[in-house]
Amino acid sequence: MTPGAKAAELIPFLRDYASTRLNSRLADARRCLPPQVVLDFGRRGLFGLRVPRDLGGLELGWRAGGSVVEQLAAIDLTLAMMVGIHNELGIGPILRWGTAQAKADLLPPLATGRMLGGLAITEDGAGSNPHAISSTALPLPGGAWRIRGEKILVGNGSWASVINVFARRDDEGSRKGIIGFAVMTDSAGVRMGPEMMTLGMRAIVQNRIRFEDVRIEAPRLLGSPDGNFEVAEHTFQMARLGLAIAATGAIKRCAQLLVRYGSRRKIWTGPLGKSTVFCGALRAILDSVEILTRLCSVVTEALDQERPVPAEMFFVCKILGPEYLWFAADNLVQWLGGRGYLESNEAPQILRDARLFRIFEGPTETMKVQLGSMWQSGTGEFRKFLLALPGGEEVVPRIQEACDEIWATPSPPGLSLGQHAFSRRHAIGALVAEGVAWALLADPASPSGLLARAQRNFQELRRAEVYRTSGAALLDLDAAGQKLASEIGDVVQTLPGEDWVYNDLLAPGSQ
Template structure:
C-alpha cells in the first residue's frame, strides 16, 4: 500500500475541546486526515524496537511522513504545508508520539525549532526558497544554540559571527544539536561583531547544513530516543552572506525564544500522546491480570494510582489546549504559561510512564513490552529544551520580582482568587522563614535559589489548579471534576511542604558536600573502565596522507 492509499478520502470528526472554538479554516479536517494516516502507517511500516536497536529511523520513514505532510504542519499551504492551527498541530504530534517517540521528536523539533524561526523571521525570498523543501521533508530543519559552556543561558554562548564585506565569518562550537548531522537547514545563533570587532548583540542565521566550515561531529550515545540524532557541530571560518540573517542583526534572542516557545507546545502534545499510550497498555494489562483478590484493575491501590495517572493526563491535555487556544486566538501567551506547560507536561508524563512500568511488574521491565522504551524515551524531555530545575528557578525568580502575569492568569482569567491568595500567603511565609542573612553571601545566594525553585513549582501547580477548576465549571464532566480535585490536592500538598521552612532551607553547604563525596573514593575506590571496545579507526595504510 502506498502513502497516498493510506490517506483517507474524507476527514474524521475531531474530539470535542473544553475551550471555545476558534474559527476553523479546514485545519481540523487536514489534521484528522494526517492522524488517520499515522495510525495506519504505525501498524504496518514502523518498528520502534528495531529503530531503537539500530539507533536510526527506518530510511523510508522520513520520505513517507514528509509526503504525508508531517514536516509542514504549520507551513502555509502556498508553500506546500498543511497550515494547521496550533491546536491541530499539537494533536498530530500527540498521535505521532503514539506511533513512535523518536519519529515524533524528529517531527516536533523540525516543526517547532526548525520551521518556526523561518516562518516568523524569514523574508519572502527565504520563505519561497526554503519552506517548500522543508514542508515536504526533503530537508530537515533545526536550531543550533547550545554550546559546551552555555545550555539554557543563551547569553553565555561564545560562537562569533564577525561582519566582513558582504556578510559574516562564523567560528565556534555547538553541542547537543538535535538533528545536527541530518538537517539541511540550521537556525544558528551567534554573537555578532562589526568589522571593528565591536559587539552588536546576538543574531540568528539560516545556514545550509552542508556548508563549508560547518562540520557535524560524532553522534551522542543516549539513554533513550536512540534513533533521534544529537550532534556536536564545529564551525570554522564559515562564510555567510548578509541575506542569511534571520530578522535583523541583534534579534537572535527573539529568534531563539520563538523556537523555544514553539517547542514547548509541541513537547506538551507529545507528552499527551505518550501518557495516553502508557495508560492504554497499562489499563489493558490491569483488566486481564488476575491476582489473589481478583483482577488487578479491581485492586483499590491500583485504582488509586490509575485515577491519578488519568487525572494527570487530562490536566496536561487541558494545559496544552490552553496554550494552543491562546495562540490560535491571537492572544499573547505569557512566559509563565509556556514554562508551566514544559515543566508539568514532561514531569507528569515521566511519572505516568514510571507508574505504568511499576504496575506491569516484571512485564514492565521487559524491553519487548513497549512501555520500557517509552519510559526511557520520555526521560529526555525533562532535560530537553530547558531542564525542569533551570526553568523552575528562572520562573520563580521572575515571579518574585513581577507577579503580575501570574495574578492576571490565576485571579483574573481563571477567577481562582482563593488560589492566588493561597500562593501569596505561602510566598510571604517562605520569605519570612528565610534563614538569617548574616550567614554569608554564598548561603544567601543558595537560599535565594531554593526560594525561587519553590516559588516556581508552586506557581506551576497554582496555575494548573486554577485552569482545571475553570475547565470543570465549563464542562461539568466527571473526569474534569476529578482532575480539578486532583490538581487542587497536589497544590495543597506542596503548600503544606513549603510551610516547613526548616525542611526547605536546611541543606548541607557546598564545601561539606564536596568533601563528603570525595571521601567515597576511600570507601568504594574510583573505578573508570578502560577495557577497549570495538576498533572503528580507519587503518593507517588506507587513510589519507
C-alpha cells in the same frame, strides 16, 4: 479544507501507518529510523504542519497541528521528536523570523520533507543557561556574517540540511546579544562531528557540530541583527508547548497499557485493577492528562486566535508536561512488573524516550527558577491571564500567599543571599505551575474529586518547598564524596573499545 478537518484526516492515517508500516522497536534497536518513514511523512505533509499552503505546507495552526503531534507521540515518542524538532526548531524560526528570500528558498523543501531542519544553541559550556554561549557571529562588510564555535547535542544534526545556529554577535571584540542564522550544513567550514550516544531517542541522531569561520549571507539572518535573544526565546516557547502536547499523547499511551494490564493481570488479592494502590497511580496519570489537555487547549486556542499568551504559560507547559510524563512512564514500567522491564513490551522505550523531556528545551529546575523569578517581577499580564481561568480568582491569592511564605524563609547558614534567592525562586516556580493546574480544574465539568486532589497537591508542595528552602536539604559534598570513595573506591575503566581509526596505509595523500 479546514485545519481541523485536515488534522482529522491525518490521525487515522497515522494509526493505520503505525499498524502496518512502522516498527519502533526495530528502529530503536538499529538506532535509525527507516528512510521510508521520512519519505512517507514528507508526502503526507507532516514536515510542514504550520507552513502556509503556498509554500508547500498544511497550514494547520496550533490546535489542529497539536492534535497530530499528540497522536504521533502516543505511537512513538522518538518519531514525534524528529517531526517536532524539524517543525518547531528547524522550520519555526525561519517561518516567523526569516527573510522573504530565506522563506522562499528554504520552506518548500523543508515543508515537503526534501530537507530536514534542526537547531543548535547548546555548547559544552552553555546548556541550561543558553546566555552563556561562546560561539561568535562577526558582521562582515556588505551585510554577511562569519560564524565560529562548536555546538553539541544537535537533534537531527547530521541528517539536517538547514540548522538554525545561535551565536553571540561580536563586533571585533565588543560582544553583544545573541542572534540566529539559518545555516546550510553543506556550507564551507561546517564540520559535522560524531553522533552522541543517547539513553533514549535512539532512532534519531544528535551530533556535535563545529563552525569554522562559516560565511553566512545577509538573507539568512533570523530577525534583528541587534541580538536580543528574542528569536531563540520565542522558538523555545513554542517548542515547550509542543513538548507538553507530545507528553499528553505519550501519557495516554501509558494509561492505555496500564488499563489493559490492570484488567487482565491477576495478583494474589484478585485482579490488579481492583487494587487501590494501582488505581491511585492510574488515577493520578489520568488526572495529569486532564490538566495537560486543558493547559494546551487554553494556549493553542489563544495562539490560533492571535491573542497574547504570557511567556510564563510556556514555562508551565515545560514543567508540567515532562514531569507528568515521567511519572506515567515510571509507573508504566513499575505496574507491568517484570514485563515492564522487557524491551519487547514498549514500556522500556517509552521510559528512555520520556526521560529526555525533563532535560531538553530547559531542564525542569531552571524552568522553575525562571518561572519563580517572573512571578516575583511579573508585569501583571500573567496574573490577568490566570484570573481569566476557571479558578483564577481563588488560586491567584493562594499562590501569592504561598510565595510570600517562601520568600520570607531566612537564609540558611552556608548559602549566599544569591544562592538562597535561586532556591526560593525555584520553589515559587514550582508552586506557580501547580497553582495553574489547580486553576485550570476549578470548573463544574472537572471529573469528580479532581479539583480537591489539585488543591491537596498544592498544599503538600507548599509544605515541602518551605522545608527545602529553609536549607534542611543542604549537604557537605566533600564529606559525601570522601565517604563514598572510601566505601566503593574511585574506579575509571580504561580498557580501550573497538578500533575504528582508518589505516594510514589506506588514507588519501602522497604515495
